Amino acid sequence: MSTQALRESPNLGVLYPKAVVAGFGKKGGRELPDRTYLRQSVPVDPAHLAAYNRVCEFRLGNELPVTYPHMLTFPMQVKLMTDPDFPFPLIGSVHVANVITQHRPLLVNEKFDLRVHVENLRPHPKGRQYDMISEVVVGEEVLWHEASTYLCRGGGSDDSAKSSESGPGQRGELPAPSAVWKVPxxxxxxxxxxxxxxxxxxxxxxxxxxxxxxxxxxHGMWTKARCLAAFEGRLPDAYTVDVRFKLPVLLPGKLGFHAEQVGADWKFDLFDARKPKPHIEGLITAL
Incomplete structure (x- = not known):
């Protein structure tokens, strides 16, 4: 796999219009791009971090929320997904799962190397899916790893594993909410x-x-971040948080949130507070 260094963060204001136009011509190819995008020695903007914390309801502090590095790598993901050789359209692709592993807390005054690539193209009952991989690296050590799974609908295979849509810690009936959130x-x-x-x-x-x-x-990543904000002060330094996105949250909305501790781990659900419709199934596992 080749590595291409980027001097600055890709401009999403340019890439999104490009995604809308280019998406009409993408029919779904057989191969994913075989390259990694790299940014080196990237600092954190404290003002941007504070704005992120406010909108997701994290507390302000020196440690980055576990979902914040997604903000740093997301423009690199979009660049890869809008490149001419990327086989699927960005607009219309469905974010179905997101798994983040943090090996230690990341601090606001640190600088990080960022890496992004795509892998694991595979069939799905409703189309094809792939994993967008993002990493935060200091020296040679991967401190943060994210796998975002996307589904491109159409041409699904009934032979693909049904487990591809399974979530972490499968739920039966939705639990009673421990909190109710109004989403503007x-x-x-x-x-x-x-x-x-x-x-x-x-x-x-x-x-x-x-x-x-x-x-x-x-946004799916807002719903994940909002759920994790409810756990602040209760999580270890190193853990994995595995989320499956179920039905979209229509805005405005009223959401029920439920969390249950199982040993050192946590299961959590986010669902429509008015109807029995699941939005998120999540599992936090200590490392």
Whole structure:
């Protein structure tokens, strides 16, 4: 696999319009790009971190929330997904799972090397899926690793494993909520301003309807971050958090959150507080 160094973070304001136009011509190829994008010695902007913490409801502090490095690597992911040789369209791809492993807390005054590549193209009952891999490295040590699984619908295989849609710690009936959160209608725009992820499905009802949604939907990574904010002060320094995204959160919304400790681990669910519809199944596992 080749490595291509980037001097600066890719410009999402340029890449998203490119994704909309280029997506119409992408039909789904047989191979993923065989390269890694690399940024070296990347600092954290404390003002940006503070804005992220506010919109996701993390406390302000010197440690980065476990989901924050996604902000640093996401523009590199989008660049890879909008390159001419990437076989699937970015707009319309569905984020179905996200697994993050943190080996120790990352600090706001550190500088990091960032790496992004894509791997593991495989069949899915509803199409094909692949893993976008992001890493935060200091020296030769990988301190943070993320696998974001995306589904491109169409041409699914009934022979693919049904477990491809399974979640961590399969649930039966949804539990009673331990907390109820009201999610405002503008959270997609607010998170989009911080993350740069201005996919039209998250911004306004009108733009979301163009892609088949009745209303704008919340970003999956905002819902994951909001859940993890509820665990602050209760998690170890090193752990893995595995989340499966189920049904989208329509905005505005009213969500039920439930967490249950099992030994050193935590299971959690996020669901519609009015109807028995799951949004997230999650499992936090201590390392």
């Amino acid at each position: 209608g503008d959270i997609g725009r607010r998170y989009g301003d911080v993350s740069g992820d201005r996919n039209p499905i998250h911004l306004y009802g009108l733009t979301a309807k163009l892609f088949g949604f009745p209303r704008a939907i919340a």
